[in-house]
Every structure is written in structure tokens, then in C-alpha cells.
Amino acid sequence: MLNNISSLITPDIYKAIYEMGHLDELAIVDANHSAIEVSGRVIFHHCDENHLLLDEILKYFPLDEDEANPVKVFRPDHTDKEDPLAWSYYQEILDELESKSHFVLNELARKDFNAKVKGAYVTIKTLDKRLYSNIVIRKGVILLE
Numbered sequence: 001m002l003n004n005i006s007s008l009i010t011p012d013i014y015k016a017i018y019e020m021g022h023l024d025e026l027a028i029v030d031a032n033h034s035a036i037e038v039s040g041r042v043i044f045h046h047c048d049e050n051h052l053l054l055d056e057i058l059k060y061f062p063l064d065e066d067e068a069n070p071v072k073v074f075r076p077d078h079t080d081k082e083d084p085l086a087w088s089y090y091q092e093i094l095d096e097l098e099s100k101s102h103f104v105l106n107e108l109a110r111k112d113f114n115a116k117v118k119g120a121y122v123t124i125k126t127l128d129k130r131l132y133s134n135i136v137i138r139k140g141v142i143l144l145e
Contacts, residue, residue: 006056012043016122017061020139024121026061027136028053030128033074038114039123050128051089054135058097064140065099069106074113074134086133105135 005014017026028050029035035042047053064070071094073087087105094103108116116136117123 062140070138075107084132
């Protein structure tokens with residue numbers, strides 16, 4: 001354990017986000033996602049609500065402000081009338097970030113989202129059972145103040 005680091009940030013996650021460079025992507029996928037088939041490097045995590053893990057990761061992980069859409073979510077295949085539950089939590093977290101950019105969720109179809117997961121530096125597979133609580137974030141840079 002370390003001071004001031006959430007227990008949600010496991011040693012494997014900390015190592016992965018520390019190693020990542022500008023433009024590398026990190027995927028957080030739910031319990032229903034076939035991460036092992038799609039992704040090269042998978043970290044398993046006990047978190048049962050992906051937005052809690054995302055919130056902790058973003059305390060250390062700068063989002064890319066050079067790209068229009070550094071945050072991507074998995075759009076449902078069928079025509080639901082409402083957005084998946086996790087999305088509102090994700091947007092709240094993004095809205096609270098101190099940044100010059102306003103980050104929004106960019107919806108990707110299954111094939112495009114899975115291509116992002118496949119190309120991600122690392123995928124964190126959680127125990128979140130909510131449908132479509134998958135998200136990919138692109139790492140930015142730390143600016144000098």
C-alpha cells in the first residue's frame with residue numbers, strides 16, 4: 001500500500017499507466033466483454049462499477065487534449081431508448097476534470113470499439129455487470145505550469 005493512492009489502483013494498473021506514453025490507450029471493459037479474445041494485455045480487477053475505477057485512474061492519467069475524442073464508449077447494437085447507465089457517471093467524471101478541454105463520450109459501434117480495445121496498451125477487465133459499461137481513454141501529456 002502507498003499513501004494517497006486508492007486501493008482501486010492495483011500495482012499492475014499503476015505500473016501500466018506509469019509506463020504508458022502520449023497517445024497510448026487504456027480500455028476498461030465490463031464482465032460481459034470478451035477482453036481475452038480481443039486484447040493483448042489484460043489486467044483483471046475486482047471493481048464492480050467501472051466509473052469508480054475510471055475516476056481513480058484519471059487522478060493520475062492526463063487525457064489527450066489534442067484529439068477531438070479521446071474518450072470512447074461501446075454503443076449498444078440494438079436501439080435502446082436510453083443511454084447505458086454507466087455513461088452518465090462517465091460524463092459526470094469527465095465534466096469534473098480540470099482541463100482546458102471539454103471531454104465528451106464518443107460512441108463507437110461494436111467492431112470499431114473492439115478494434116480500439118485490440119490496439120490498447122492495456123485492457124482492464126472488471127466485474128461490472130452493467131451492459132455497455134466499456135470505455136477507452138487516450139493518454140495525453142503532462143504540461144509544465
